Amino acid sequence: MDGSFRTGRPEPATGQCADPTFRRDVESFLDTALTEELRAAGRVTTGLKSAAEACAVWREKLCERGWFAPTWPIEHGGAGWSTQQRLYFENACAARDAPILQSSGVRTIGPLIIAEGSPEQHARYLPAILSGAHEWCQGFSEPQAGSDLSALTLRAERDGDDFILSGSKLWTSFARYATHMFLLARCDQQSTGGAGLVFLLVEMDRPGITVKPIRFIDGDCETNEVFFDRVRTPVADRIGDIGAGWKAARRLMAIARANNTTTGLLRRALRAAQRGVMARSGEDDPMRTKLASLARQIDEFEAFEMHVSAGRIGVAEAPATSALKLIATELHQTITEAGLEAAADSDFAQAKYFATRAATIYSGTSQVHRNILAQAIGCP
Ligand SMILES: Cc1cc2nc3c(=O)[nH]c(=O)nc-3n(C[C@H](O)[C@H](O)[C@H](O)COP(=O)(O)OP(=O)(O)OC[C@H]3O[C@@H](n4cnc5c(N)ncnc54)[C@H](O)[C@@H]3O)c2cc1C
Numbered sequence: 441m442d443g444s445f446r447t448g449r450p451e452p453a454t455g456q457c458a459d460p461t462f463r464r465d466v467e468s469f470l471d472t473a474l475t476e477e478l479r480a481a482g483r484v485t486t487g488l489k490s491a492a493e494a495c496a497v498w499r500e501k502l503c504e505r506g507w508f509a510p511t512w513p514i515e516h517g518g519a520g521w522s523t524q525q526r527l528y529f530e531n532a533c534a535a536r537d538a539p540i541l542q543s544s545g546v547r548t549i550g551p552l553i554i555a556e557g558s559p560e561q562h563a564r565y566l567p568a569i570l571s572g573a574h575e576w577c578q579g580f581s582e583p584q585a586g587s588d589l590s591a592l593t594l595r596a597e598r599d600g601d602d603f604i605l606s607g608s609k610l611w612t613s614f615a616r617y618a619t620h621m622f623l624l625a626r627c628d629q630q631s632t633g634g635a636g637l638v639f640l641l642v643e644m645d646r647p648g649i650t651v652k653p654i655r656f657i658d659g660d661c662e663t664n665e666v667f668f669d670r671v672r673t674p675v676a677d678r679i680g681d682i683g684a685g686w687k688a689a690r691r692l693m694a695i696a697r698a699n700n701t702t703t704g705l706l707r708r709a710l711r712a713a714q715r716g717v718m719a720r721s722g723e724d725d726p727m728r729t730k731l732a733s734l735a736r737q738i739d740e741f742e743a744f745e746m747h748v749s750a751g752r753i754g755v756a757e758a759p760a761t762s763a764l765k766l767i768a769t770e771l772h773q774t775i776t777e778a779g780l781e782a783a784a785d786s787d788f789a790q791a792k793y794f795a796t797r798a799a800t801i802y803s804g805t806s807q808v809h810r811n812i813l814a815q816a817i818g819c820p
Pocket of ligand 1: 467577578579581582585586588611612614619663733798801802803804805806807808811
């Protein structure tokens with residue numbers, strides 16, 4: 441993303457991806473690398489940690505080919521692709537039921553480290569994200585700080601070359617699996633709001649960190665409470681200046697909102713719903729019309745994503761990423777609702793449905809994004 445809406449001629453649709461060599465490379469790689477076993481695993485992927493073994497195999501194959509981080513620059517181990525190439529690749533993966541890979545490192549903190557980290561941080565974190573050695577979680581929300589994130593109170597007290605962290609984070613997805621957390625903490629105890637914060641990169645095995653899983657209605661425990669009892673962490677392990685953490689967090693949120701629910705993910709969900717309909721019905725099933733309409737909405741979203749996203753790193757202005765996040769997550773939910781309607785008894789359809797419920801809450805609720813968009817067009 442280049443951080444702006446582009447006003448020039450729109451790029452061609454990904455179906456007409458201009459470069460035939462690129463298209464051939466993608467097709468031939470996928471035809472060879474995606475074994476029937478991997479495709480079968482891709483067809484049963486629901487939440488982010490399902491089909492874990494197949495996902496690990498698929499990630500390794502992508503890493504070997506240099507395609508695990510499609511939008512990262514080549515010098516940092518990414519593919520260096522344009523948005524058009526990324527979308528072409530995502531669609532080709534979806535059409536073949538490739539396992540879904542959701543690395544928070546690749547999609548969120550990696551691009552921020554590339555953009556704002558030091559050369560030492562590039563060397564320390566980026567290769568480990570690509571190899572899977574580092575898994576990241578996001579420590580922003582707290583019991584009294586959700587939509588109003590700048591009300592956060594996790595304390596970061598300076599002690600020589602370290603900060604000492606005290607307090608807690610809430611709803612931290614994957615904290616149980618993560619090796620690292622990027623977090624926002626208050627380093628100036630007199631400050632309020634977005635002032636006086638620091639954006640820290642913290643190892644999860646530091647003494648004093650306790651992770652307590654939160655069980656959801658579907659039995660899953662992907663989110664957690666995380667407690668910090670005088671946790672010592674280096675001052676140097678931060679992004680941006682001390683006191684300027686809010687700026688880094690805003691950039692991170694823009695990256696996350698643009699990258700978390702993509703066209704490829706929507707197409708996979710639609711294919712799952714289509715399988716449910718095919719299994720049960722005849723030509724005149726009204727669900728077919730519904731799914732055709734959803735397919736058209738995905739095409740429209742893809743055109744929008746193409747229009748908004750133009751650069752390599754994935755940073756765009758807030759209104760654009762709010763619109764992407766809002767449209768994508770609500771469409772994702774509608775698709776998984778249709779999937780459940782088509783196959784109400786299917787455990788898989790139920791799991792897909794549950795997996796998308798919270799998407800309109802995390803990374804900013806739909807209401808909050810509607811507020812941002814309303815302000816952007818001048819509503820009072
Ligand atoms: C499954 C899941 C995973 C999550 N993962 C993470 C994570 O990994 N890391 C992390 O930091 N956080 C995570 N979160 C937290 C998430 O970001 C917050 O839940 C979200 O920001 C909303 O905050 P809240 O829960 O405190 O609700 P509140 O902010 O209290 O909001 C409650 C309701 O009021 C509405 N509301 C609030 N303010 C306004 C307003 N100004 N105008 C209109 N309506 C408003 C909201 O839309 C919502 O409907 C996760 C949440 C969930 C459910």
